[in-house]
Amino acid sequence: FHDRDGSIWFDGKLVPWRDAEVHVLTHALHYASSVFEGQRAYNGKIFKLTEHSMRLRKSAELLGFEIPYTVEELNAASEEVLAASGLTDAYMRPIAWLGSEKMGVSATGAKVHVAIAAWEWGKYFDEEKAKKGIRLTIAPWRRPAPYTAPVHSKASGLYMIASLSRKHAEDTGFDDALMFDWRGQVAEATGANAFFIRDGVLHTPTPDCFLDGITRRTVMDLARKRGVEVQERTIWPDELESFEQMFLTGSAAEVTPVGSVGPWSFEVGDLTRQLAKDYDDLVNGRIPNA
C-alpha cells in the first residue's frame, strides 16, 4: 500500500505518499500505543468529520496521550488531505501514535505523531455478496471486558482480536465474524456494529464494551425518524434464531445486510433496504443531516 503516488499529511504537513515512513523502533509498533479513525468523504464532503476528529482525540486520551492538534486543526488537516487527493469520494485514515524517540514499555518521553491518508475504497464488503446478505461466522475471540482494556478507544491494540477473527472467517469461507463479548453476549462484527430486526423493531446490543459507532447512532436516528422502535439492550446468542433481518453499520461498511450468522439465516428485507437507502441519501446530502 506504500508504493503509490499522492500525499499523506504527516505531523503537520503533506509529504509524498512513499515518504510517509516510521522507524522500526516505534513505540506503537511494539506496544500498540496507537489510535485511529476511519471516515468517508462523499461528493467532496467528509461525513461527520468533527465527530471523527473528536473521537480520535478521545481515543488517545483513553490511552493516556494527548494529540497535539485541536479538533479544528484535525478537521482542517483532513480537508487538506482530501483536496490534495483530488478525490470526491474517499476513505480516510487519520492515525496517531507514539514514536521512536525512546524504547521500552514506558511511554514517557515518546512523542505523539499524527498522519492522515485518503484513498479510493469502494464498498467494504463485496457488493454482489451484500445484495444477498454477507455470511458471518462466530468469532473464536471475544470482546474484552471494560476492566481488561480501554474498550471505548478506537485503539489499534483492540484490532488484534478483530484481525484474528476476520482471518478465521476468511480461512473458513465466510465474509466476516460476529463477535461475542466476555460475558458471551452478542457484541459486534470485526469492524462494524450489529443490528437485528424482528416484527418491525430494531434491536442492537448496548455498546458497553465496544465502539458506539458514529454510523450506529446515525442509523438509530434514521430509524426513529421513520417511526421505527429501536431497542438498545443485552442480546444473547440464543435469540439470534428469532430475528428476521440483520445488518452491520460502520463508516467503511456503511449499512451492509447480513444473510447468515453460522446456522442462522436472515432475509434482506424492506426495513434493512430502507435504512441502507436512508443512510446513502444522508451521506450524499440528499436528505438533511440526522
Ligand code: PMP
Ligand atoms: N466497531 C468496530 C470494531 C469498528 O472498527 C468500527 C468502525 N470504526 C465500528 C464498530 C463502527 O464505527 P463507526 O460507525 O464510527 O465507523
